[in-house]
Amino acid sequence: MLNPRISLTAPILGMALLVSACGNNASAPANQTTDAPATATAGQQAEQPQAANTTDSEQFQDAVKAYHQFVIAQTDQFVKDTQAFVDAIKANDMEKAKALYAPSRMYFERIEPIAESLGDFDPWIDAREGDVPANEWKGFHRLEKALWQDKSLDGMAPVADQLLQDVKMLRVKVEGVEIDAPMLVTGAVELLNEVSSSKVTGEEERYSHTDLYDFAANVEGAYEIFKVLQPTVEAKNKELAAEIDKRFKELDATLQPYRKDSGYVLYTDLKEDEVKKLSQAIDALAEPLSQIGTVVEG
């Protein structure tokens, strides 16, 4: 059983272990709807033909399988933690809901590119105020505002119910998601771009300031992709694989001082030069990581 607390404190290098420990736990929730298997669209962004001998290789197919298992396991846990968060909201237990908010979101942040490829899950689950028309705004950040800004959960029960429903729907969809090579190799960098654009700037969690949870989860998600591709990258370019691995470790070390109890310090506790260091560590990693697409070449 995946323990969410462990994933918050364990360095990212522990993620692979966590994943393999819960890989067989991918059962669908009981109230599963009967949609046809979803097809990812992210793969369309790269139109050039893929050289067959790399992406059709057993090694690469194993990577895709392993990553799919990871996505399913994360989404399983996402449903469970969201359930607990939603229960706290509906019980009007503000303190409990606040405590559960950031950790439960991390499962989504780890697999965000997959969720985004499956339709409107990102705006439903993760839209920030202003991302969507005000009357359509729902999901985690709507509840974040209620908890930290409005300090009232009045009228939030339907939002909570809808969130849980959307998360369960996501769980159903990831079961059949088709993960292809472009999706994997661009997904890793997309996760780090998420960090650069909104997490390291403190824009993602404007009320709760729990941005570092998302930061860490995005990095963990990117690391998982690298992990499954690592043998393929190594076979192709040993130096690149070693550099990426090293930069992941350096980023992990950069993040280490901000781990606190079972989570992370608030974004507002960071000093300016600390934010800069974190941002530069992301850039240092994302640049070589953006080269893993070379594994798709012939």
Place this chain on the structure above:
Amino acid sequence: MKQEANDRADKSAISRRELLKMGAVGGLGLFLGAGVMKGFDIVDNNKPAASMLTNANGIIPFYGRHQAGIVTPMQDFVCMGAFDLTVTDIAEVRKLFQDWTAASARLAKGEGVGEESNNALVPPVDTGETIGLQPMSTTITFGVGPSFFDDRFGLASKRPSKLVDIPAFKRDELVEEWSHGDIIVQVCANDQQVAFHALRNLARIARGKAVLRWLQQGFQRAGAADPKGATPRNLLGFKDGTNNPNVADEETAKQIVWAQAEDGAPWMDQGSYMVVRRIRMRIEVWDRTALGEQEATFGRYRDSGAPLGATGEFDPADYTKLDKNGKPVIPADSHMAIASMGGKVKIHRRGYSYSNGIDLKTGQLDAGLLFICFNRDPLQQFIPMQTKLAELDRLNEYIEHVGSGIYACLPGVKEGGYIGDTLL
């Protein structure tokens, strides 16, 4: 004597008229006799601006005895970045300089930083904004600061004695974020986009090894705006650089600019020490200053650039001449009077104006001079000059020094070698 490619490029950029003038300069130096070095104080006011030379859009070779961008005639734009290393292994620093060398040699030729692949799943090798553009006389000049020689890389014993920490001068208002840096990269080009492109791509290559500490772009009037190539004006409206030594003359450059093996650090032979000062101008204050006071501050007429009491820009300044009240016509505390240092101390200035929008605190313009100079020995040249200026210069009322850096600009590199290969 063998001429290296770089020297050739610099030479070829000199007009026939300049060559004639240089002959005259040599003669004048002999005539004056007392001149320490020939060519001082004599600048051809008719020479075309660098960017209007035949080679304006062309190639200045990256490889050569000296680095380009030091005695190269000034291009229209500069994009200067200081980097701090994030690695601690000297092998990684060496790799960075090797990668930078390969990229810079291509950039100087107007090429992208590397060969592109057709793989749509990886980002392009070059960022692309100069595709189809001319080389635009791009030069890329590398230097290392005092912090490069701290205990991280085991290079402490190689620190040149001339690479001193710049002392705190009177009135300095330095801020850390505009000062220092392990490495300096000066990109000059006759196109701003071309210059920015080069620095941007070098910063990208450095990711994971070095981070930008500060970046400042600068400009002077474009060559096209001044086909005759008169002495450029600074943002205070005055001609700036009238007294610059003629570093196109090899002997002059050797005396003033180029470090020599016998100066104490053999690996710096044919390099140069660069000092950068980010000097903010109090634009609004200056703009409401009366013409007479402005001219007294510089010691020159604004219009002609002539020393006060003289008529032509290049007329000698007469510091003994008194007005009808018995006061010197050229005030003793004027910028020109102080900076002349009695004709004994010379530096090669290669600065650009900068404008960074407005100061959000005051709403005033954030503009001034990105002072850049090269000298063979800062202890004998820049530092005594700035010490005196900081103490006495009437111009200090209108400027403040907010950034500072000193860097050992590495010797030129031969094809097959890499920048810094005499040190690393």
